[in-house]
Amino acid sequence: MRINLSVLLLLLTLWSCAEKRSVNDKEATSLDDFKSYHLDLNLPKESFVDMIESVELMQFEETDESLLSTIRKINRLDDGFVFHTDKKIGADDHLSIYFFDENGKFQKKINRQGQGPEEYSSIEDLWIENGLVAVYSMPKSVIYRYTTEGEFIDSHKLPDQLRVGGIQPYKGGGYVAEMNYLPINDTSYYKFAKLDKDLKVENPFLKYSKAPDGMMMPINYSTVIPYQDGAQLFRVFSDTVYAYVNDEFAPLAYFNFKEDWFWRDKPEPTSNDLQKVEAENKAWVIGMSIGQKYIYADALIGYSHWEYFLINRMSGKVKRMGMPKGKSVREEFYYLGWEEDRLMFSITTVDVPDILSALDESQINYREGTTLEKIESSENPLVMWVKFENFK
Template sequence: MKRIFPALLVAVLFAACGGEAESTIEIVQQANDEFKVIPLTIESEKRKLSEMIESIEVMGLEETDEGLLSGVYNFSQANERLVFPSGSEGDVFVYSNEGKFISTFSRKGEGPEEYGSLQHLWISKDTLFIHDRNRGNINKYDFEGKYLGQIKPSVKSAHLYPYKGGYVGDMNGMPIYDSLKFNIVFFDDQLKIRGMENLYKDVMPFPIESSINSLAAYGDDLLYKEIFGDTIFLIQNETIRPLLKLDFGSDYLWNDETMRADGQKAMGSIQESGKVWIFNPKVGNSKIYLNFNTSFSEATRLLIDQNSGKYYQIDNKKNVEENYAFVPIRWEEDVLIVSLNSYDLAELIKEIGPENAVFKKGSTLESIESSENPVLLWVKFKDFE
């Protein structure tokens, strides 16, 4: 019998990699979309995080009795608002573009106007769209949490992303239509199927639930990466082609066909083999921020230059016993948006130099240090030598 990883386990694994529980990242399209292979190894030269940073721009998130955040892993932005879930509680928080708290709501529950889980969230004009993975529905709310309706799917996808007036869905190892095994589905705006694609001849060795969205914006199109795959695909209209392969060679567990054929064997090998079994890339205009795991707890971070293929292992250590809680969210061209614990900010600024830190309007170091909420950073990395 196939085993199923609980979603919580996968969330914990990626928290070890950098804290992200989901990534609905905005990715700037490269000028050259030819297929590219970047060879990688588990062991590589380490560089301290602060030494790789050229500059940061800082925005605090106001703490109030209602606006107390357990974490920020992604956000959507529209109408001069930042909207994001925080932690695993299913709460939605609304902030201004200057980090001022506006409102919060939760419609988590079992009722017809509620969501059982908050898998992904998008904004369109004045409407929030929340993907409820447990039921497969998309619920619509205004910024105050008022219920505006629901879209029900013809088939339930693990991950969804809005695209071309409809949606793209990832079946996440549970392909549909028997022997054809379609794993990518194109929906219209009412979640009715309008096309399907099959990227892999074999299904995953065992189903695994992840809260990290396998689909991400890439200019006007989308990127897709299967959870156990090492290739990133470009989705254009209703066609899919490989764009980027992050190649760990023999260090990648799933390059061994016996692992894909035997889920029980693979489960035991994840902890013992020391090979890469899962990774999560954030693809920017010229760089990639990559988290990978070689066990259930061993996590490594790389910063990769796409043009040269050169990369460094990121040393996140703040001191002997602690790491920076540096959580990548998305790229804006060559700037990586991350969240960071407020109590780590002063130390990071000291390491990169105060002259390399700028505060957005309404934010100060004093106000941030007096808050328990994380901060948002716009990080510019130094060019590779």
């Protein structure tokens, strides 16, 4: 079967990684040395549900103003959540920013989508900065800032026609960014960069030996993720995660698929390479969420399916997981990041019965205001926090 470019973009858009919770510094100190993990596609699968110690479920309240599509990225606030959703055909709800309290009760939404000087045309990254909502919109390479009521405060355009793939504020000042296969000053190509408070390139990292050849334009993923007091940085088509912490850039984790990694011996991916992905049927896109003790990772194999892994960061032991319903790229069961020792998932109401039926009642908790009856009567997605059984 031939995969055209539009299908490829759909497949990649379905992949995302969105860890929005920092790792506890004391827990992580001994874990931040660079480590390699072998992700073996021939490991026997263990049931995802059988690996669960407990779950907690929270329903996002469904109102006329909060009819939600799939959630793939989420920001955790002290008293709740803020996020935008995936695009639905014929609707612009994905350009609204939703606020819910810590029990999933709808608070408000704002939408400043448009073509005016105070409006964004898309949302590639979203964060809360000094009590303001910050939106990075790639088409104009602008960061917009609003109050939580949607009032425009200011905007800052990236200089030198930079159109970064992902960007997040850095607690030490400035920003860290993934450079999106595009050049700095029209000549130099780097994978990542530290930007100063004025969004000028302060320090680039990992220079290409030559310019990437004919790469496609970027799509919506999180390539820069808060981590400790800095950020995790990674690329699509890469098997290595980097960290920028304490003003230092260093590799953090290497996912070793050995002969099952498509990009082996290829210096930089090209558009021609992408035509070979289906025939070789190897791992070529990786997503991951790095927690205090564990890493949750998935990999797209050719154009056919995803593989899932849970990794013990200390011991390096890897478990290959069989997900509910044998999840394919089109099913809506997505991880949102770790909160301490629990991994957050966005799941649909139709996924809930299969998961809960395989657990004991003692393993299931409901957040205040959420009941099984409310879940069954709503079409809004849920957040499910999963605590995995310990393994070494």
